[in-house]
Amino acid sequence: MAAFWTTADWDEHERVELVHDRASGLTAIIALHSTHLGPGAGGTRFWHYADPEDAMRDALRLSRGMSYKNAMAGLPMGGGKAVILLDENRTKTPGMLAAFGDAVHALNGKYVTAEDVGASEADMVAIARRTPHVCGLPAQEGDAGGDPGPFTAMGIYLGIKAAVAHALGRDSMAGVRVALQGCGSVGSGVARLLAQDGAVLYVADINADRARALADEVGGEAVFAETIMATPCDVFSPNALGAILDERSIASLNCAIVAGGANNQLARDEDGDLLAARGILYAPDYVINAGGIINVSLEYLCRQQGQPCDLDEVNRRIGQIPDRLLQIWRKSEESGLGAHRVADQMAQELIGRA
Helix, strand or coil: CCCHHHCCCCCCCCEEEEEEECCCCEEEEEEEEECCCCCEECCEEEECCCCHHHHHHHHHHHHHHHHHHHHHCCCCCEEEEEEEECCCCCCCCHHHHHHHHHHHHCCCCCEEECECCCCCHHHHHHHHCCCCCECCCCCCCCECCCCCHHHHHHHHHHHHHHHHHHHHCCCCCCCCEEEEECCCHHHHHHHHHHHHCCCEEEEECCCHHHHHHHHHHHCCEECCCCCHHHCCCCEEEECCCCCCECHHHHHHCCCCEECCCCCCCECCHHHHHHHHHCCCEECCHHHHCCHHHHHHHHHHHHHHCCCCCEHHHHHHHHCCHHHHHHHHHHHHHHHCCCHHHHHHHHHHHHCCCC
């Protein structure tokens, strides 16, 4: 593995740890980007990486994204992320979860973990047996916590509505064409919310059966995963893995808006400039997809203070996502900078790195 501090994804991270536990077979990376506003908070991704350098790249990019996301969401949390390198069979054992919990605990609260791709509430429960620095634990009805997916989906839904109003001048989603990439927990949640408003939906997933099932449920149309980005639509909503917006894919887009929940959608910062040059309104991913971390961070903070945290405060904060996006888009229009660069500047000021 090349020295990670010489790569383009290195951003003066405060701490990067490679964790290996021989007994359980655990190999993980924990990256802390910034603790300026509070403990680094961000989920743990369970994934098979054909190249270990891809795991390091994910940890560095995602942890920086969490610094920006938490700052822009007004949370007293910094940015951190962990990736657990699974084998080709995606093997996950109780011993690995225990060893990872011990690694989190050894950081003395500097990192707070949660669910991400490949993780479940049950995994968080297992990790919580070894450390209290976990969020996204099962919640009682009406309380914060639990699966962050529905809260992420709600923020994206509200952000898409704000984008449609801003770019298209439409105050209703009825008849608005939305092409959704990814039919997992978040993507399917967004689709269901949009379907209730009468949006015209095109859905795609690497699992074609899952895409067809969701299309049938929401009255939409299943599209091949290879062609979803070129589908004529008003809104392209990426809700799978990141780095899908590059020079080639942006040239193929046939939309007015890009707004979705995938992390690190831009392969490079320059790709955000390409979107702006094409006149495509972009909703910075770490702003629009903050609903999940708002939910689990408030769960964790309230638990640390020994106080209950109901959903009213969670929903109030998620409801502020459209206003943040509008602020970014207006500054973008005033300055001539792409929305991604405006958002980055705002986040960097908040974490003391202007």
